[in-house]
Amino acid sequence: MPELPEVQTVLSGVIPKLGSKEILGLECYYPGTVIDKLSPQDQAFPARLRQGYRRGKYMILEMTSGFALIIHLRMTGKLVWDKDDGEPKAHERAAILVSGGHRLRFIDIRTFGKITLLPSARVHEALPKLGAEPLLQGFGAAYLSEQLAKSKRPIKTALLDQRVVAGLGNIYVCEILYEAGVNPFRPCNELDSEEFARIAAATKLILAQALMHNGTSISDFRRVDDKAGEFQNFLKVYQQESCPQGHEVKKVKQSGRSTYLCPVCQK
DNA sequence: CAATGATCCTGTCCGC
């Protein structure tokens, strides 16, 4: 599922495709996929891309017209660069039309993904409250400890909370906690500063490695050019039978989600 | 306020 490394990988592919081409419009083929916050007389198109950036799992495309698109892939969303034959493909919920006969197809089997069109000045208020960017300096052992030291929540649940850390999902949280040697069920308030430090370091390490390998193609994640990521080849516990030490990996339900862990390596 | 559960949705896989 698209988490920070996958979203960043998709965005890094989208930016050069749009390049200096003209963005002609935004079409919606499934009710609710496009959230249009403009009044009818507003002119968002045509425009060019001014800048594209990521915040948590959100992609933000700011256009020269002063308007912006916020794109969230949720679970099955994909952005596919393709020739424009004027027809939406299977599961295509929306499309960004581009000059030169191309379109960026928003393909999303389970329809949870969203594209929001709004004035650039309102992007900040339109995004939900998000925690620290895990790859930036503000995120570290001190931040995690400050955020979580008093919480009784299991550490895994806390790391999935986008208000604490922006961009983590089920796959990377499982991998991070294995790397840190911390059991996902441990309550946050029972973790010591050394364990918070290991979790923070593991977060940065795992995300950097995943980014280097263009994300994880579990199920059907693809880049804009339809290439798969490669980090699935480096997973140590998620959907694995045994950990690198040869211990059996356990799969257990934790607040409705599958948690993969090695009970021997993770204390 | 914190924690849990339901909800949205469809393709895939498993057992019978």
Place this chain on the structure above:
DNA sequence: TGCGGACAGGATCATT
């Protein structure tokens, strides 16, 4: 071969 059910899980909203 077909069918029902479990499962996948990000984010939001409702409930306890």
